[in-house]
Amino acid sequence: MRKSLFLGLTILTGLVMSPLAHAKEKEVVVATAGDIRPFSFERKRQLTGYDINVLKAADKLIDDYRFTYKKTSWESIFVGLDSGHYQVAANNLSYTKERADKYLYSKPIATNPLVLVSPNNAKVNQLNDIGGLTTQDDTGTSTAKLVSDWNSKHKDNPSTIDYSGEDVSKRLFDLENGEFNYLIFDKISVETIIKQKSLDLHVTEIKTKDNPNNYIIFADDQEELQKSFNEALEKLQESGKLEKLSKTYLGEDYLTHDNTHR
The missing domain is CATH 3.40.190.10 (Periplasmic binding protein-like II)
Structure with missing residues (x-):
């Protein structure tokens, strides 16, 4: 009887605490066009691809945020970052000075000339x-x-x-x-x-001086999220998970050893 009572209290406590723990997580909306294989595309009406699954893997290592994914047009991705509708953009994104002046870049997630x-x-x-x-x-x-x-x-x-x-x-x-x-x-x-x-x-x-790397981009008020993502990205690279995702979605190891934001 005492064991049953203890079990019941444990379950009840879990039910009460779970929503509270979940509520502490800040929802982050990731915008993507979802039309650029193999980085972001739909399979069985679900967004997938290299960029999306890198974010999902990082999300598991970040305690304070919960990522959701929103398919939208290319033109509205950055408009949504500016307006606060989206906090993150994932769409096979390259580095440009114009974007870097307005948004925050992750460390590179792949190299892609x-x-x-x-x-x-x-x-x-x-x-x-x-x-x-x-x-x-x-x-x-x-x-x-x-x-x-x-x-x-x-x-x-x-x-x-x-x-x-x-x-x-x-x-x-x-x-x-x-x-x-x-x-x-x-x-x-x-x-x-x-x-x-x-x-x-x-x-x-093409032989150019342009940066060949790919990135995740954050709205300019998301410094803490950018930092948490970069820390998670380092863990994914050290564990070999990032290389595995690259081989699964990109066909081979396209990781870069350039650890800067450019």
């Missing part, structure tokens, strides 16, 4: 070949800025950017069909999609 993609029957082999050609991109991306910066130095024969709003899978399909001339995107996503879709495209790595 840019590549130049073109149809095999009309190859574009280097950045200096894009003059007079057309590409597709989104507004506010590092790749669109790369082309815009190139155009500013080649005003006599600039490249045209069509801001299509399509996801990268559709763009690669349209590129193969000749709807535009070239695409600049990250190596891992391009190679993953070309393999999955059996696309006939030419891929060459």
Whole structure:
């Protein structure tokens, strides 16, 4: 009887304390477009991918926060960070000075150089070949800025950017069909999609001084969360969990030994 009473009190105490413990955790909303394999995409209506699962693994090591995930358009990710609707962005994000002036960067979670993609029957082999050609991109991306910066130095024969709003899978399909001339995107996503879709495209790595790393980005008032995430990221790397996630979602070890925010 005494044992039953003790067991009942234990269960009751657990039921009472569990919501209180849960309430101490601060909810963090992670924004992602969810359309960029293998970093963030939907499987059976659930968000998954390398970026998402790195965050989920880190969440297990961080006591004070509870992460939830929100699929939204690319254009609204940073608007949501500015307005406070989102606290974190995860979308195969690269480093730019403009973003670093407004937001907080994690330590790098992977290295992922840019590549130049073109149809095999009309190859574009280097950045200096894009003059007079057309590409597709989104507004506010590092790749669109790369082309815009190139155009500013080649005003006599600039490249045209069509801001299509399509996801990268559709763009690669349209590129193969000749709807535009070239695409600049990250190596891992391009190679993953070309393999999955059996696309006939030419891929060459771009030689630039730009930072090739990927990051998680935080709103500018999330210093404590940034610090907690970076500490968790170090533990994941030391334990081998981060390398395992990279091999699972990216196909091989794409971790960087650059431990800075740039």
